[in-house]
Every structure is written in structure tokens, then in C-alpha cells.
Amino acid sequence: MLADSIYMREPELAIKYGELARRIAQRSRVRIPREWRWRYCKKCKILLYPGINAQIRLRGRRLPHIVIKCELCGEIRRMPYLSERERNET
Numbered sequence: 001m002l003a004d005s006i007y008m009r010e011p012e013l014a015i016k017y018g019e020l021a022r023r024i025a026q027r028s029r030v031r032i033p034r035e036w037r038w039r040y041c042k043k044c045k046i047l048l049y050p051g052i053n054a055q056i057r058l059r060g061r062r063l064p065h066i067v068i069k070c071e072l073c074g075e076i077r078r079m080p081y082l083s084e085r086e087r088n089e090t
Contacts, residue, residue, distance in 0.1 A: 007049055018047025038068070043075035 003017035008045035022040060025032050032040070034083060039048050055069040058081075068077045 001048055004049075007052070009050075013050075015047060019045070022047075038077075038079065041070040041073060041075055042077060044070060046070070046072060070087040 003014040003021070005012035006017070016042070021036075022032065023046065024030075031037075040046070041048055041054075046053070046067065050056045051057075053071045055067075055071065057067040059067055059078075061066050062081060064082050065078045065080045067073070068079070070077075
């Protein structure tokens with residue numbers, strides 16, 4: 001994604017690129033690929049950059065999951081990193 005390569009030089013432009021990509025996908029009714037979809041905050045709709053405007057933690061006691069916290073709005077998102085089948089095998 002172009003926004004990743006330009007973020008260190010011009011953060012505002014990279015954020016606008018992320019917003020533009022999301023709006024184009026909505027207008028043309030195309031889903032954003034899964035590999036990029038998790039990078040958008042569900043609440044403020046901004047493109048997240050791990051370590052810069054997002055905190056990412058791994059939790060793995062009973063149900064292992066990834067915790068993604070948006071530093072701008074404080075939204076917390078949890079995503080499991082084991083499939084249902086892998087959980088049943090262990």
C-alpha cells in the first residue's frame with residue numbers, strides 16, 4: 001500500500017491515502033482485502049500504523065487473541081489467532 005511507504009515522511013498524506021482507499025472501496029462496492037482490513041479502526045475509520053498510532057498486544061491464556069488499540073480514539077479490537085478447529089484439537 002502506498003500509504004505505508006510514505007508515512008514516515010508525510011503522515012498526514014498517508015492518512016489521507018488510507019481514507020481515499022476506503023472511500024473508493026465503499027463507492028465501488030469492493031471489499032478491502034483481509035490483509036489490509038484489520039488496519040482500519042472500526043470507530044474513527046483511520047488507517048492504523050502499528051507502533052505509531054496503534055498498540056498491538058498478544059494475549060494467550062485460554063483463548064489466544066490479538067489486541068489492537070487505536071491511540072487516537074481508544075477503540076480496542078480483539079481478533080483470535082487460532083481457528084476454531086485448532087482450538088478444539090488442543
